[in-house]
Amino acid sequence: MLDSLASPTLYGMFKRKDRIEMTNMSRLLNQPPNMGLPFETTDDTYYFPERVEHYDPDNRTGTIRWNRYLRKPRLSFNQIDFPFAESQAWEFPEEYEKSPVSVFEIDFVTERTLRLRIGSRHMHLPPAKSTLMLSDEGGNTSPVWHTERREDSVVHSSEHGSVTVQFSPWEIIVKDKVGRVLTETRGYSDISSLLNTNGLPFCYTRSSIDMENRFAASFSLQADEKLYGTGESFTRLDKRGQRIDLFTTDALSVQTPRMYKPIPFYLSSRGYGMFVHASSPLSFDFGASYDDTLSIFTGEEELDLFIFLGSPKEVLSEYTRLTGRSPLPPLWSFGLWMSRITYSSETEVREVAAKLADNRIPCDVIHLDTGWFEKDWRCNYQFSEKRFDDPARMISDLKEQGYRISLWQLPYFTPTNPLFAEIVDQGLAVTTADGKLPTDDAILDFSNPDTIKWYKKKLAGLLEMGVGAIKVDFGEAAPMNGVYASGKTGFHEHNLYPLRYNRAASEATLETNNESIIWARSAWAGSQRYPIHWGGDAENTDNAMASTLRGGLSLGLSGFSFWSHDIGGFVKSSPENLYRRWLPFGMLTSHSRCHGLPPKEPWAYGEAFMAMFRETVNLKYSLMPYVYTQAKLSADAGHPMLRPLFLEYPEDPGCWLVEDEYLFGSNLLVAPFFEEAAERRVYLPPGEWVDYQSGMRYAGGTWHDIAAGDLPVVLLVRSGAILVHMNPALSTAFLDWSELRFVAFAAEEDEQQERSVNLFEPLEQRMYQVRVRGGAICDIRSDSESIQVDSKSGWRAQIF
Numbered sequence: 001m002l003d004s005l006a007s008p009t010l011y012g013m014f015k016r017k018d019r020i021e022m023t024n025m026s027r028l029l030n031q032p033p034n035m036g037l038p039f040e041t042t043d044d045t046y047y048f049p050e051r052v053e054h055y056d057p058d059n060r061t062g063t064i065r066w067n068r069y070l071r072k073p074r075l076s077f078n079q080i081d082f083p084f085a086e087s088q089a090w091e092f093p094e095e096y097e098k099s100p101v102s103v104f105e106i107d108f109v110t111e112r113t114l115r116l117r118i119g120s121r122h123m124h125l126p127p128a129k130s131t132l133m134l135s136d137e138g139g140n141t142s143p144v145w146h147t148e149r150r151e152d153s154v155v156h157s158s159e160h161g162s163v164t165v166q167f168s169p170w171e172i173i174v175k176d177k178v179g180r181v182l183t184e185t186r187g188y189s190d191i192s193s194l195l196n197t198n199g200l201p202f203c204y205t206r207s208s209i210d211m212e213n214r215f216a217a218s219f220s221l222q223a224d225e226k227l228y229g230t231g232e233s234f235t236r237l238d239k240r241g242q243r244i245d246l247f248t249t250d251a252l253s254v255q256t257p258r259m260y261k262p263i264p265f266y267l268s269s270r271g272y273g274m275f276v277h278a279s280s281p282l283s284f285d286f287g288a289s290y291d292d293t294l295s296i297f298t299g300e301e302e303l304d305l306f307i308f309l310g311s312p313k314e315v316l317s318e319y320t321r322l323t324g325r326s327p328l329p330p331l332w333s334f335g336l337w338m339s340r341i342t343y344s345s346e347t348e349v350r351e352v353a354a355k356l357a358d359n360r361i362p363c364d365v366i367h368l369d370t371g372w373f374e375k376d377w378r379c380n381y382q383f384s385e386k387r388f389d390d391p392a393r394m395i396s397d398l399k400e401q402g403y404r405i406s407l408w409q410l411p412y413f414t415p416t417n418p419l420f421a422e423i424v425d426q427g428l429a430v431t432t433a434d435g436k437l438p439t440d441d442a443i444l445d446f447s448n449p450d451t452i453k454w455y456k457k458k459l460a461g462l463l464e465m466g467v468g469a470i471k472v473d474f475g476e477a478a479p480m481n482g483v484y485a486s487g488k489t490g491f492h493e494h495n496l497y498p499l500r501y502n503r504a505a506s507e508a509t510l511e512t513n514n515e516s517i518i519w520a521r522s523a524w525a526g527s528q529r530y531p532i533h534w535g536g537d538a539e540n541t542d543n544a545m546a547s548t549l550r551g552g553l554s555l556g557l558s559g560f561s562f563w564s565h566d567i568g569g570f571v572k573s574s575p576e577n578l579y580r581r582w583l584p585f586g587m588l589t590s591h592s593r594c595h596g597l598p599p600k601e602p603w604a605y606g607e608a609f610m611a612m613f614r615e616t617v618n619l620k621y622s623l624m625p626y627v628y629t630q631a632k633l634s635a636d637a638g639h640p641m642l643r644p645l646f647l648e649y650p651e652d653p654g655c656w657l658v659e660d661e662y663l664f665g666s667n668l669l670v671a672p673f674f675e676e677a678a679e680r681r682v683y684l685p686p687g688e689w690v691d692y693q694s695g696m697r698y699a700g701g702t703w704h705d706i707a708a709g710d711l712p713v714v715l716l717v718r719s720g721a722i723l724v725h726m727n728p729a730l731s732t733a734f735l736d737w738s739e740l741r742f743v744a745f746a747a748e749e750d751e752q753q754e755r756s757v758n759l760f761e762p763l764e765q766r767m768y769q770v771r772v773r774g775g776a777i778c779d780i781r782s783d784s785e786s787i788q789v790d791s792k793s794g795w796r797a798q799i800f
Helices: 008-023 312-323 346-358 391-400 420-425 449-465 497-513 542-556 576-587 607-622 624-637 653-657 748-754
Strands: 045-056 061-071 084-086 101-108 113-118 146-149 153-158 161-166 171-176 181-184 203-206 213-220 227-231 243-246 262-268 272-276 282-286 293-297 303-309 336-338 365-368 404-409 469-472 592-594 662-664 668-672 679-684 688-691 697-699 702-707 713-718 722-726 740-744 757-764 767-772 777-781 787-790 796-799
Touching: 045 161, 101 153, 113 312, 171 303, 213 303, 227 243, 227 542, 243 262, 262 282, 262 312, 272 312, 303 312, 312 624, 346 365, 346 391, 391 404, 391 449, 449 469, 449 497, 469 497, 542 576, 542 662, 576 592, 576 607, 576 668, 576 713, 607 624, 607 722, 624 722, 653 679, 668 679, 679 713, 697 702, 702 713
Parallel strands: 336 365, 336 592, 365 404, 404 469
Antiparallel strands: 045 061, 045 203, 061 084, 061 101, 101 113, 113 303, 146 153, 153 161, 161 171, 171 181, 181 213, 203 213, 213 293, 227 262, 243 282, 262 272, 272 303, 282 293, 662 668, 668 713, 679 702, 688 697, 688 713, 722 740, 740 757, 757 767, 767 777, 787 796
């Protein structure tokens, strides 16, 4: 609305009003703020870095002198703009510096990771601190960086790249190992059109409302640069040209820019990534306002950035080394989760389990959503006595049949909830500065150790009963006007809330069940340490299916190895043709859950649909050796199981353009059908690819029109790969790991004699001898992360 206002006076009033509202946290409840708006105001003072006053190359600390500027109205050809003009000091008494000086610091975490910290308050820069966002398991290293002193700069370099501190004007320049500039700070003199006010230089502002300083970190963008990440973002996969507001929100959709899981991290096609170590609301302007400038708008008085050098895989490994990696969830969690809104009684749950078994449909989890309490949605951590005769016995019986139970809950308690008074009286809820509740609900304050203790005890009672997983729903609406037990306001706690919430539920599960598994919707940087997360409330449309995939790929490019979504869409009943096309996509992700408005059970759609459903689920269970191996490798490296093509093929330009297909692990390429069609256009990375369903071969590095097989999906295997299969079972609890089958997808010239490989004879623990069709014999060891297989006929393959 602001950008469309015609009157400059009215526009200024609205901009000022927005700034006041944002400062006072009195904007519309839980709506994402555009943190770039305050940097457009004419009310504040802007400070641009001028030069380095002092820099110690050994300690890598120095001081920056800043020049002050104001936005002034400029009339030109019947148009008013507000360019910057240098300003004189106007304070009294005349003891304040016109050009203040502040401290900056560079630290080297590894040979690929550096940390840049800048203060805005005179000579004050507190010691670097660890926060909940950073992992305690990163370990201490002694990275090797060399220092070269020059007349006008200092260059610090490692074997992977360099960072230059330029003195006048102050500038930070990041280069790769061959000296190519990856990115550099954008100073006032770097903006190519000084008449245009959209390209904001690197700066901080002093607010005329509250005297707080706030940073805008601006960096250069190259003409061909592409940008990815920022969490589970449903917009276009390449964020270039977009503005992303990083503020956890109940998006109520997967087709808006709002996010359940914003992550202040991005990676670039140029060979670097950046993480903003902050929990305040942030906005990333990826060239949306000015094409060659990336601006990070913060509400922080100190800027704390980590910069990573390398390929996308290397950058992700560095980022997750810093913020933590996903532990490997239990095997059963990789099976099918059957759910809907909602199973509401023991009779319904037992009937669903019986029908799954009777129809020979593999499944590992039956999820009870909002209806297992006495009153739907009223979470009190207790099974309804009217609806469930003996929940402990039910859970035990179902576990013998191979099923775990998952339970929904949330951290908000309405005034009619029997736990409301207990939470308020014990001081476990978020309050305002005057001790009142910020909303009608009592919202658990997970920055309070007493709250965590209370919450874990509630969950432990269920987990000890035999519950397998807790659905950690909501968490996006921590009050901005709240005052938290941490001593911080909602400005700094809002985005941290999901991370604290995820951790509490995950720790409770680990302490009771010794398994790292939750089912969470909201997240912030570091939440990947507490898997798994699912994609929120998807519409039941083709576009929602496509944007769901984009969200999953973006989250994976933000450090999350594991992710799921509501197969078929959540909001309404799934149309059969959409459900049919969505199911293979859902089963070929790390975790697979059918959930939403009923019906969701396959038998409700008829025999033909149920047969396809069974075959699709059987596919994942037969590929479980591959799935679980890829899960382990992904977790160890900090890589996603669901991967955009460029993650494995960064040297291929075409792979950077594709957002509607993905790699499932390193060897399977999946192209879902986002509309009813007999075939679809598929881009294949370099090399040869084999259609898993038809056996047809395709050359990579180009586009192909490929038809669906019996299952409505294009599923291709990298030529040269060996996929380990097993016989599917009705639950992962009943899988027979002694009966494995190795299927080789060899090069075309070896098709006749080495197309399939079958288990011949176990030799020793986790080592197998296999006979290749045609008589060749080779050995396979399955305890290595990458297993070389050499047959007598000379071809080579790898199992990952």
